[in-house]
Amino acid sequence: MEPARKPTHSKEQRVTPPERKHAKKIKKPAFSKKLKESFSGYLFMSPTIFTIGVFIVIPIIYALFLSFNDVQLLGGTSYQFVGLENYTRFADDKRAIIALKNTAEYVLIVVPIQTFLALLLAAALNSNIKGKNIFRIIFFLPTVTSSAVLTLIFMWMYYPDGLINQFLSFLHLPTYDWLSNPEIALKSIMIMNIWATAPFFMVIYLAAMQDISDSIYEAATIDGANWWQKFIFITVPILKPVTFFVVVMGVIGTFQLFDQSYIFSGGSGGPNNSTLTIVLLIYQYAFRSLDMGYASALAVALAVLIMVVTIIQKKFFGEEKLHD
Amino acid sequence: MNFKKWLVYLGVFSVLLGTVLTGCSNGASSSNDDSGDSSEEVTLQMSGWGSTPIEEELLNETLAAFEEEHPNINVEFDVIADQYMDVLKTRLIGGQAADVFFLDALEAPALMSKGVLEPLDKYVTDEFDIEDFQDPLLNAFKHDGKYYGFPKDFSTLALFYNEKAFKEAGLEGPPESWKELREYAEKLTVDKNGDGDPEQYGLGISKELARQFFKLKPYGAQLTNEEGKATFATDSAVQALTPLVEMYQDDKTAALPSDVGADWGGDMLGTGKAAMVVEGNWTIPFLENNFKDLNYNTAQLPTLNGKKATAAFTVAYVMNKQSEKKEAAWELISFLTGKEGMKIWTSKGLALPTRESVAKELGFADSKLRAPFVEGASYAQPWQAGKHLPIIMNNFNNQFISALLGEQSLKEALEQAQKTANDEIEASN
Numbered sequence: 111m112e113p114a115r116k117p118t119h120s121k122e123q124r125v126t127p128p129e130r131k132h133a134k135k136i137k138k139p140a141f142s143k144k145l146k147e148s149f150s151g152y153l154f155m156s157p158t159i160f161t162i163g164v165f166i167v168i169p170i171i172y173a174l175f176l177s178f179n180d181v182q183l184l185g186g187t188s189y190q191f192v193g194l195e196n197y198t199r200f201a202d203d204k205r206a207i208i209a210l211k212n213t214a215e216y217v218l219i220v221v222p223i224q225t226f227l228a229l230l231l232a233a234a235l236n237s238n239i240k241g242k243n244i245f246r247i248i249f250f251l252p253t254v255t256s257s258a259v260l261t262l263i264f265m266w267m268y269y270p271d272g273l274i275n276q277f278l279s280f281l282h283l284p285t286y287d288w289l290s291n292p293e294i295a296l297k298s299i300m301i302m303n304i305w306a307t308a309p310f311f312m313v314i315y316l317a318a319m320q321d322i323s324d325s326i327y328e329a330a331t332i333d334g335a336n337w338w339q340k341f342i343f344i345t346v347p348i349l350k351p352v353t354f355f356v357v358v359m360g361v362i363g364t365f366q367l368f369d370q371s372y373i374f375s376g377g378s379g380g381p382n383n384s385t386l387t388i389v390l391l392i393y394q395y396a397f398r399s400l401d402m403g404y405a406s407a408l409a410v411a412l413a414v415l416i417m418v419v420t421i422i423q424k425k426f427f428g429e430e431k432l433h434d
Numbered sequence: 435m436n437f438k439k440w441l442v443y444l445g446v447f448s449v450l451l452g453t454v455l456t457g458c459s460n461g462a463s464s465s466n467d468d469s470g471d472s473s474e475e476v477t478l479q480m481s482g483w484g485s486t487p488i489e490e491e492l493l494n495e496t497l498a499a500f501e502e503e504h505p506n507i508n509v510e511f512d513v514i515a516d517q518y519m520d521v522l523k524t525r526l527i528g529g530q531a532a533d534v535f536f537l538d539a540l541e542a543p544a545l546m547s548k549g550v551l552e553p554l555d556k557y558v559t560d561e562f563d564i565e566d567f568q569d570p571l572l573n574a575f576k577h578d579g580k581y582y583g584f585p586k587d588f589s590t591l592a593l594f595y596n597e598k599a600f601k602e603a604g605l606e607g608p609p610e611s612w613k614e615l616r617e618y619a620e621k622l623t624v625d626k627n628g629d630g631d632p633e634q635y636g637l638g639i640s641k642e643l644a645r646q647f648f649k650l651k652p653y654g655a656q657l658t659n660e661e662g663k664a665t666f667a668t669d670s671a672v673q674a675l676t677p678l679v680e681m682y683q684d685d686k687t688a689a690l691p692s693d694v695g696a697d698w699g700g701d702m703l704g705t706g707k708a709a710m711v712v713e714g715n716w717t718i719p720f721l722e723n724n725f726k727d728l729n730y731n732t733a734q735l736p737t738l739n740g741k742k743a744t745a746a747f748t749v750a751y752v753m754n755k756q757s758e759k760k761e762a763a764w765e766l767i768s769f770l771t772g773k774e775g776m777k778i779w780t781s782k783g784l785a786l787p788t789r790e791s792v793a794k795e796l797g798f799a800d801s802k803l804r805a806p807f808v809e810g811a812s813y814a815q816p817w818q819a820g821k822h823l824p825i826i827m828n829n830f831n832n833q834f835i836s837a838l839l840g841e842q843s844l845k846e847a848l849e850q851a852q853k854t855a856n857d858e859i860e861a862s863n
Contacts, residue, residue, distance in 0.1 A: 270692060270693055270695050292841065379832070383832050398824070399862055
């Protein structure tokens with residue numbers, strides 16, 4: 111857009127200098143043209159602006175409003191301003207603390223593993239192994255499958271005499287009660303989620319790897335670097351901005367864990383609150399207890415938490431741009 | 435290239451068109467009232483949860499009988515497949531709830547106190563004969579002296595036992611007390627290959643509060659106080675629940691359905707994974723349909739601390755206060771909970787009739803398998819305890835399982851559950 115506009119603008123200026131009155135006259139059409147242009151721009155964007163406004167911006171503002179109110183919904187809607195009461199309630203809410211702990215544990219375990227696994231898979235598929243296209247498709251399949259379906263299939267496999275335990279006992283390894291042992295239940299979800307999301311990030315890594323110029327590798331080969339050195343000193347540093355993206359998206363996604371633990375526990379977050387995550391807790395307060403004010407406060411707190419974590423990561427990864 | 439682009443546009447366009455069209459058709463069907471020339475045709479919406487095909491068939495039969503009697507009223511039954519109360523409450527808030535819907539006794543106190551249900555007293559006629567209902571079940575839907583619903587049916591818990599397994603273990607007749615049951619369970623636990631993983635457990639148990647709460651009363655423990663707060667972290671409650679935990683942990687004669695890859699108790703009994711289970715009368719048709727050759731019998735639950743105890747689960751039809759078709763809605767409720775409708779609905783014994791006259795007429799008290807359930811009704815404790823029971827139940831279930839697994843003592847688990855539940859109740863007020 112800009113390069114096309116610049117010449118016309120300078121042309122006008124070249125014509126106008128002699129008289130100031132003229133300048134005013136000519137500026138007017140330029141202004142209206144700008145208006146027209148921006149109007150048509152907004153017109154093109156209007157469906158998106160409308161959808162985002164109605165389904166994202168207004169709900170965000172409304173949630174902020176709700177988080178400062180005590181909301182009664184059933185049997186006549188009423189709002190009562192309570193200030194920060196909903197926010198100070200976290201401290202006494204044991205379940206909120208458990209949910210935060212579970213979620214943090216989940217993020218800390220899942221994000222590094224899935225990022226590492228994605229990088230490894232991408233590196234493997236980026237090399238010239240036979241049938242890599244088929245592997246790409248196979249690896250990507252879990253990501254395409256709906257997470258509800260995945261969860262149900264995994265639950266079948268996790269049953270005490272399901273596939274996984276049968277396999278473990280076949281290998282004479284200890285079997286576990288994957289679904290109803292509070293120690294294990296969250297880890298079952300972790301395994302499933304790593305398996306399902308690592309391939310998605312693998313594709314992102316793979317795309318970035320194919321952008322790395324061969325000449326760099328050739329130069330390294332001439333210098334006598336082996337495969338491992340090339341990976342560590344060339345591939346990984348060049349992929350740093352992508353890693354930043356993968357980690358940030360991973361953290362946001364894992365902080366928002368809901369559907370898997372909802373299906374696993376039938377909405378309760380059990381056994382013994384072990385699969386209770388923040389979003390599941392928000393759901394329970396919002397739709398089971400109909401405590402919209404407190405649920406909104408939790409949601410706002412989660413958003414702030416994710417933002418803070420993202421900013422910390424940005425500092426950690428340095429101020430690098432994604433597109434170079 | 436151009437053709438591809440064109441295809442993409444076509445795809446996007448058809449998706450958009452599709453959304454618009456489905457949006458339209460939804461709007462059309464909801465306003466489609468089919469108001470013909472005949473005297474005011476009314477379409478009633480009714481919501482309930484999904485159940486077995488047999489039950490669905492019976493309900494359809496009952497509704498057909500109603501529509502025959504009231505040709506101007508059509509009933510649309512809509513099944514809420516999952517998280518019934520969450521969906522129902524959301525619909526009530528949005529003004530989209532059905533005119534008539536199912537309500538479990540457990541959830542009734544919370545909804546009745548919120549004023550979203552229509553009190554039914556003014557509709558009741560002499561002909562409806564309110565005296566005919568069994569009192570404890572009727573009172574489950576009474577709030578501030580008003581009736582908000584009438585129980586459509588009820589179920590109690592009884593002991594199901596595998597007669598063949600009993601014979602093999604040299605046992606005769608059902609256990610009389612829980613102490614005896616424990617000894618029975620020991621004899622009934624069979625581990626043929628000796629891998630420490632019995633093929634047949636003595637007792638199939640369930641970890642939910644709904645299946646445990648009735649054990650508290652015989653020991654003098656209480657689930658909740660008058661305010662509806664949890665009060666079960668007492669020594670007497672520990673005493674009441676300890677036998678089950680010990681059977682599971684120490685004796686290893688009891689198993690959860692998930693331990694043996696079953697969905698619930700009926701499944702455990704049918705597949706022979708458990709020789710005894712404590713289940714409701716809904717198990718009888720399940721076993722008849724899926725395990726025809728199973729040789730089983732039922733008995734009243736063994737006594738606890740020398741006292742008889744069992745649980746009763748009941749569900750009522752209630753009316754939405756916002757309904758615009760209240761007269762017709764009452765016609766429906768009074769038919770379904772009336773003598774005629776209830777007789778059709780309970781004829782197969784899936785659930786037991788809450789009206790004494792219907793129970794007498796159907797003769798369940800004389801049926802070998804169903805008599806223990808009917809007898810249990812006289813001393814059963816309804817599954818209801820104030821308006822915070824859902825919170826209490828959630829916390830109990832969460833903690834009790836960890837006590838069963840031995841991660842904490844039963845006493846600790848109960849204290850933890852009670853504290854968390856009461857904190858949550860207080861914060862929500």
